[in-house]
Amino acid sequence: MSRWTWLLVFVLASIPLWVTSLYFLHILITTTIFIIAAMSLNLLLGFTGQLSLGHAAFFGIGAYASALSSLGFEIHLTDDLAIGIGPKPVWLAMLIGLIAAGLCGFAVGKIAFRVRGAYFVIVSISFAEVVRLVAVNWVELTQGPMALNNIPPLTLGVSGVFELSFARKPAYFHLVLAAAAVCYIVIRRLVNSQAGRAMIALRENEPLAASVGIDVTRYLVLASVISAAMAGLAGALYAHYVRIVDPDIFLFIYTVTMVIMVITGGKGTLAGPVVGGVVFGMLPEFLRAFAIAPELQWVLLGALMIVVVFLVPQGIVPAASSWWAHRGRPPAHPEPPVEALP
């Protein structure tokens, strides 16, 4: 790691020391959780080129699976027969959340990647909506709109001997920061590996990639599993932080938030979702400072999304890095326009 990376890690880790406002720390924690979700979406959207609009489903499945495992649950199959599990330690519950989301990612990947383009988008939205309606209606398991309450916070260590509690905000900020760093490193290693090059190849030209022997479905499913598991981890981190989970976690608007973060920051770049996540995690707070109604905030966010797509279609990070590379130099002579072929 370079000197600058160490400095960045040091500055970020020291935030709870000099940010004393618990409210601002709360914003930082939720923003970081959403950055993890946006990074996971970027793996699919940016690196394999599949616009998945059902990503909130994996986030929500991670949250519900983790919350339910930590609380314990029982399902009555018939009047006499019931299955269930007792409450599990929170770290194990979070792992269960991650695995459950990953398994769903596998199933969805296997099924949904049989179609492409607009159809894939619609299948992914449909999947998330079906999951949301199950969460609303399967009251015995999920409590439906009454929500799962009193989700325990994370503690590590042996009870009575040595305990590390993540119930307080500064400690939780370090936890989500570490999780985000791990996810960032996993994605960076993945996209620089042979599998990552295969994913980028099939984003650029799927028939060509297939013709040189890249197993398209295999790599798409791989990306889907990793992406879903990471979103599930973000969901689990969210559930044990806010300690209440209701079916609204599956709303399409959360997927849209993740998509806006990825697109604005720059899809297919490692730093893009982080930059986009910081901008869109902080922006609502900034707008709230001007006493702007939430509906108007959403109107402005929608407008901003359109403006970004029109003006900086590749995103902030690629635009900024190309500006940095050309700084101080006169603008390059534009290529003479190529005559259109008849």
Added chain:
Amino acid sequence: MAHDLSVADHGPRTLNEFLQHCINALMLGATYALLGIGLTLIFGIMRVVNFTHGELYAYGAYMMYALVMKLAVNFFVALVLATGLGAILGGAVELVLLRKLRSADIDVTMLVMIGAWIMLQNMEQLAWTGVAHAIANPFPADPIVIGPLSVSWNRIFVFAIAILLIAVTYVLVNGTKLGMAMRATFQDRETAALMGVPIQRIHTATFALGSGLAAAAGALLGPIFLVTPTMGDPAAAKAFAIVILGGMGNLLGATLGGFILAFAEEIGVGYISSGYRDAIGFLLIILILLFRPTGLFAQKERIS
């Protein structure tokens, strides 16, 4: 509908209940079909994944509310005006946003339409608050009762107007010069332009037509259900389900798809659980796309 069936009269009541579900499905299906043919013009023929379709539906309902309840305009005049305003809003969306994106990637267009959808929905919420509004209608409150079955006058009116609009659209697309220009434009833009078709205006006109149909569906259903800012979301999802069910750009398929979806929903609500009404459309989308991606009534040339 109550499910307190006693054992003694189980037989005939179950049959009557089934017939009542069929009638409800028929009435609902006509408006679903109207939503579906509007979207099949835009999504199926123009190939724009139109996330604003549900908002145009909600817009139609809100215009109906504003005209009838606030400005005391005649119910039937308001219906025509709401439809026209919907077509104008749709045309404006096309002119302002989509005209610049003619040759853009499908993902880019989708993102812009998602942005437009978020803007429209929240503007509705800002203008009319989140409170649900009711629209008065001039029809007698007592339903028509035929034996054990009953249908309200309002629903019969909605059914008739929806069928009329579907027929008009069908003739417009298949029997007029404008319709021919539409079909030509979306089959081969360059050739159509060479033949003298004003393709930019055709794009706008098609989008306005589809949007007007969505607004008409909203204006018709608004007086039956309540008007809320999020009413467009399930409507858009159903419209997509219907288009995929009927096959892209297939008007007849979309019409039948609307009735099939309504029937599946009614049966699902009546015999499984009312909580899953909106899930049925999504499940149909997933199943159709995976097992019969060209829709139920595929035309050969639409297979891509």
